[in-house]
Amino acid sequence: ADIVVLPGDGIGPEVTAAAVAVLQAAGRRYGHTFRFETRLIGGAAIDAEGAPLSDATLDACRKADAILLGAVGGPKWSDGEIRPEQGLLKLRKALGLYANLRPVRTHPVALTASPIKSHLLTGVDMIVVRELTGGVYFGRRTRTDIAASDLCEYTVAEIERVVRRACTLARGRRKFVVSVDKANVLETSRLWRQVATRVARDEFPDVRLEHQLVDSMAMHLIAKPREYDVIVTENMFGDILTDEASMLAGSMGLLPSASLGEGRGGVYEPIHGSAPDIAGRGIANPCGAILSAAMLLRHSLGLDAEARCIEKAVADAIDGGALTADLALTGIAARPPLGTDAMA
Amino acid sequence: ADIVVLPGDGIGPEVTAAAVAVLQAAGRRYGHTFRFETRLIGGAAIDAEGAPLSDATLDACRKADAILLGAVGGPKWSDGEIRPEQGLLKLRKALGLYANLRPVRTHPVALTASPIKSHLLTGVDMIVVRELTGGVYFGRRTRTDIAASDLCEYTVAEIERVVRRACTLARGRRKFVVSVDKANVLETSRLWRQVATRVARDEFPDVRLEHQLVDSMAMHLIAKPREYDVIVTENMFGDILTDEASMLAGSMGLLPSASLGEGRGGVYEPIHGSAPDIAGRGIANPCGAILSAAMLLRHSLGLDAEARCIEKAVADAIDGGALTADLALTGIAARPPLGTDAMA
């Protein structure tokens, strides 16, 4: 299989290197050959190629079986006309990766690191399906001297396909989907709610669908996290809620994501950002990237046993007290925290 | 002073009645006469007057010194063309109430009720200033058979005035403002960040301003809540973050808000909603409404001592174990929970 690696900025290169090492180990153990091609994205690509995602890189991504990504962005590029994030948004849009899957599970040892009370966390196992190629992220923008605007748009087809993906996922789980919107204010949300209701009723009679307003959801997510199974929502709400949900796991350094479209390809990336403050020091938590690599094996290469093997290795390591600084700082570990490579 | 009371829907009438009783008690103690005029808003107004906010009611609101509001909305009206929320949005817009102040403090006794670990909560004292008359709440909406859109717009002047309000508030506190946006994606957010930076630098050199992306903020808010003093953000982000922040206080039933414009008038309302599931049972927590009444005395009537007296009474009552069902359910209280009137 051909995998394009886009390390990106900040800690991106460190965590993707760790994930590649794990993929190689899985390949050796199970007898697969993965071919890796490393390319630039984000600030690194702006510096070297003048654009956050070059045509050549996009082309390589189109041809690959899957893409493993680190993170983009950093203070160096945040004031420019061309910004690192544009590379990531362009990649998602160009490959039609409309469904961003962000699973959140709690590891017993990491409970101490979460700001949420431990008794609420045991057994949390949810997956947020965030719409990724629509909404205010991709609407027309205007800017004058005295005003600015962003347009949030959704079509019926865009809502249908992501709700279908969420309901399909729920079938393999607890058959419960919560759709999040702001239907008491937004027109796009009223359309979202109608379409979600129809798709669930007509195509997934075995799946229970509930609606929540995004403001209430921001509370319930931390007040009763165990109740949730699959959560589906639009792009911007998903961005906010998944970062909030990451606090349930103790550290966002632990959390992977998969961005999927209609085909088998996809972009796999940890949900943490480029963390410029700790970049280059070899202390970043590689688990988010490693678990993203596991999702890559499952969703793009159909290697489920291999994916589960990696997931079990990560869970066992953490439960056994192997902790990077983001988790060890909370005072669980007597030992000094592990660096990125040691953890990997 | 003339106060218009808009009880609204669900538990709105119960909690505003409790707050009016407290205002009357404060009036007796300090020798003020408050004249109350009760009018309809939301679903109650739709049912009785055919519109969620009649012209006569809006007129009365314009003439009053301040407005005390309960809550609007409920399943009965959620599918109609005319919705209860439109009354609230119209009121905010018509009176130019661009700054929504939502203070969050933690009461020692309520720590048990919060999903957040107690050691993170002691000493939390923040105030969120949410822009209330702009953004995607008031932009042009479109709807066709196959698509919908909402427009998010901000002008420089809209951003300036709410940032000024936040910085002015910070001067009387810890002189620290965090401005929240999504400047790595949205044009309105880039404008927001520029204007906030300029206003703080030119007009408030004594106030420290930091910027946070809304997704990161959704994490930091619960991971290190003590660090925050004043948070300023646009309408939709403020809606989500203030509900999330309410979890710090243990119950959103405790939290008040003030919506202010250029003049002295304002709308004061608890941040909880209409809670149709417990409406009419006399068990709703009136503290959010009572503390909103205290904010009314302070901001619209200039009665600061009276406001502090009410705030102290609420804090003392809670610390002394007077708990409504939303707090008592967590198992702190051995006694049966207090009803709305008993709590008031």
Ligand SMILES: CC(C)[C@H](C(=O)O)[C@@H](O)C(=O)O
């Ligand atoms: C970097 C940024 C554009 C991106 C987003 O908002 O989608 C990030 O926050 C994420 O969640 O993947």
Ligand SMILES: CC(C)[C@H](C(=O)O)[C@@H](O)C(=O)O
């Ligand atoms: C009722 C609704 C329109 C309102 C809002 O979103 O502003 C409410 O959630 C609030 O926060 O006051």
